[in-house]
């Protein structure tokens with residue numbers, strides 16, 4: 040691993056060249072909050088449109104992941120009512 044050290048070369052062009060791995064990635068603006076973001080780091084299912092799951096949810100009023108979950112739930116005839124959550128006695 041010690042061979043990885045970069046030595047300054049005299050014939051190398053001055054570091055005006057753009058690093059490919061860092062700068063070539065296009066950064067779209069989030070449709071909702073107008074911030075630039077990295078699509079790869081977006082938590083939204085529509086990661087080319089929204090910067091995060093929250094912006095997707097806030098703009099659409101629902102999330103694509105939520106829609107998928109709803110469609111799956113429809114296949115079971117009627118969504119079984121969840122058993123009432125046991126309320127902690129000391130809640131009030």
Ligand SMILES: [Zn+2]
Pocket residue numbers: 069070071072073074089090091094
């Ligand atoms: Zn956003």
